[in-house]
Amino acid sequence: MRAGFHTLLNVLCAALWLAAANAFAQTPPPEGVRVRELGPVAPHWVFLVSPAGLDSEISTKVEIVDGDSLQMLGMLTGGLLGIAALSRDRKFIFTADTFYSRGSRGDRTDVVTTYDARRLAPVREVIIPPKRQMHIPPDSSAMALTSDGRLLLVANLTPATSITVVDIANNQVAGEIDTAGCTGVLLSGPRRLQSLCGDGAMLTIDFNDSGKAVGAKRMAKPFFDPEKDPVFSVPAMLGKTAYFISYHAMVYPVDWSSDPATAQKPWPLVTDAERKQGWRPGGYQPLGAYAPGGLFYVLMHRGGEWTHKQFGIEVWVYDAARKQRVDKIVLPRPAAEIHVTQDRDPRLFALSLPEPGGMASGPTLQSFATKTGRYLGAMDQLPGFPMWIFGP
Amino acid sequence: MRAGFHTLLNVLCAALWLAAANAFAQTPPPEGVRVRELGPVAPHWVFLVSPAGLDSEISTKVEIVDGDSLQMLGMLTGGLLGIAALSRDRKFIFTADTFYSRGSRGDRTDVVTTYDARRLAPVREVIIPPKRQMHIPPDSSAMALTSDGRLLLVANLTPATSITVVDIANNQVAGEIDTAGCTGVLLSGPRRLQSLCGDGAMLTIDFNDSGKAVGAKRMAKPFFDPEKDPVFSVPAMLGKTAYFISYHAMVYPVDWSSDPATAQKPWPLVTDAERKQGWRPGGYQPLGAYAPGGLFYVLMHRGGEWTHKQFGIEVWVYDAARKQRVDKIVLPRPAAEIHVTQDRDPRLFALSLPEPGGMASGPTLQSFATKTGRYLGAMDQLPGFPMWIFGP
């Protein structure tokens, strides 16, 4: 009976549709009605990851913003505490997400999805083992794509640590790498990754196309003391050297060209006077790198012990080779995250988040020309609560 | 190899667990660590439905608030544009939700979930046809439970209209009722529902335990003119009479004790002078009823045509039998929704929502003693964007 009804409905619909189309034949020509596509990813585009809004944490947003016009270009929306990465050729965006069959509960499915970067539409997905690391804020050590674009490495935390290796070319899970309690996926070669260990040492793992570890070497001794001066998880990469910064404003360079990685001599971000004034790094993403210039950027605030997540009010710029500060950019608004583009006319982006009882305007992205330090404007009304910025 | 590893892990865990338990034997006695349960649903509890937050619309919240203490008691969190109902015995809460397998996309599943009202935990669910009505704001005409608690009726919109009937006792879909283009599920008897039609008439449908319509009668002529003076969808129920209010501040009573329903004479909510001042009803839920007293409550504002969703600044109280206003309550903050409890010491609740560029404090629930009109306080920081209030 229902089927009959539907058939009737279809027939009537078709008839009425034609009638309606005729009735509207005198309609003005259609406007440019369509779904937009994007041009190629440009150097100043930024990807803002909002892992959780103020209301909900089951719908991660990856917001794509043109850093020149400060306009929204589009977004991806995923699942619980999602993360994202852009392929080196800029043609694809990868996300790793977790979905529950009933929103906040039910059966768990972890998925790596490949999106076409022009259409922002999913082109394929791979189900991965349901154990990926979920952390707020997300950062670039949670997932990495090999330089040839073939393997995507996703960090797991159960809370045991490992890495799921996804074979992108064949759209399947290739294997799993045990990181022996060390955390993070920081790539330092075509098939080599670095992971940070709880004692302050670095673990260097070589892996193959089957997603298996084929070698692992650990630093002979820690390059920092996690109990006296812990470093932030993600370093600034300048060439083959990883510059880690610490809660107490030290720089710990690590040479990743050797196997295992080798520690270089730490040096301070601040003078004794500045240290006394309480200057130290802080925020959700307090470090940016400009590899072509050998510079790194640190979000600084004044505060006491354990203020490593306090929003920064200035960005201090360091020449890594000369081990000295070369610039200071005062931010119009305190920021939680910074990001520097890698092109010849680089931008510094600083993201401001509302604080309880504070700013009513929502998250705001500030833009600066790094060479002059000039403030170029800001974009407000950013959706959600973006806690991580990345770019091409 | 992974399996072996897990076995090893389990064995080691068990051993270390014992060791840890011994090591902590001198620990202070455990605190009251547990998951809370609630007492029976009390007359002043309110259920606030937030179908969509500002960030996400795929995670409906049903917030349960003690209207006396103005404290949060707990919440249910569901899927896309969910709706809810409380059983007459107050032991169960039902929700209808829509879930997509990949958050905002993928396979669609519509589900009716039964929650234990003390534990706020799901006890069972029924998959229903994936065509339930999704509307913002939600309201009580989207779902209704028969007085015996056996059948749950869920409105569909494809955009054809029908009703899915869920057999609660047997936890299965019983059947589907066609509403012939009329919308809403307003129960007026143990197995009788009323639906509003596009021409302003009311359709009365009798149905059976198998979820089939066994009779349908339509009013001989419309009881209001949708083109001249449309009514809000949900009436105030006082006994067997449904009081609909209109955009232009008229009351259209409909007698639901007859079959079909019969229209009674409309009367105005406002004097000519008040009409000239622009007083009219508005908001997302502008009407409340206090059945024991034969009163209804209308959220009023001053505005022009098409301001039927504008937030109200006063609540006007009407004695239905005497067809006159008997009180006026001035709201400390404009409100989008009102609700009146049905007990002997009734409360009026008025919910305020942030307006763009406005209030930074988030949604706020104001409470009033209806008998005296006294303001009793407010609760702020309500999660999400509650657009519908209901209670026992």
Place this chain on the structure above:
Amino acid sequence: MDALVERVTRQVAMRTSRRGMLALIGRVILGAIALPLLPVERVAARAHAAEPAPGEGDPLSCDYWRYCGFDGSLCGCCGGSTTECPPGTLMSPTSWVGTCRNPVDGKEYIIGYRDCCGKDNCGRCFCQNNKGDLPLYRTQLDNGVTWCYGTSSFVVNCTTAVKLALKS
């Protein structure tokens, strides 16, 4: 309420009172009217977005004339435009409709408010005007309905405002 929309819905309503079944079909059709104009998924060449004529006002402002019956986030703030959906969303072939007056030519136009579906709420430039908005019993005129019929997801990212016809 405006004449063309009224006329169409009145016809529907008249049929309704005689044959309820036609009412819902009428509604489906009203929504489907725009379908032949919108082979969105199949557009190969890039079309030009409708740019406002001088004097029409700012399409990123809630005061823009086409938004007289709007409810949602403006797609122009979300990677789309007044008539274009953001990349990766699905433009619904169905919509609620309103009738708005163009300040430039002084004429009234039927506007279709087409939701862009399949991604979660953009949330930027929220705009609600309610001219012509009726409750659910006049489905086609109800701006609270999630108008994603004809797409594969009822999650709304933002909403467009497409000229469907000159009001006659």
Place this chain on the structure above:
Amino acid sequence: MDALVERVTRQVAMRTSRRGMLALIGRVILGAIALPLLPVERVAARAHAAEPAPGEGDPLSCDYWRYCGFDGSLCGCCGGSTTECPPGTLMSPTSWVGTCRNPVDGKEYIIGYRDCCGKDNCGRCFCQNNKGDLPLYRTQLDNGVTWCYGTSSFVVNCTTAVKLALKS
């Protein structure tokens, strides 16, 4: 950082450098220590919530002493309390830990910040203090980890602050 937590994690770290496998087990154990105290799902009689002693301060304020390493919504604002999860959520048997000083007895306590999982973010009374918070390489001390291990969902509704032990 405080001695007891340091001692435990140092032991873990020491084992780590010799046998990586033990490290993660250590972490699981640290989280599981409180499990015997917490047969939450099986509690029949109602327990009394831990009420703050006079002078301890307001458990609904982010300044309350136990919250020195807190990150999330206070369960006391969400239908739970400092040590109780709201109805229908799942109290995680695992947690990150902090060491906070009780202003009444002047002693330091190990606090377990146990997430209540399985319902979406409560969002009320958001509170972030970061005493003792370390990055992910010291997992047990990282307040950014979603600590729902041992429950069936990694969606966090709110967070409690449970006294695990007196710091020795």
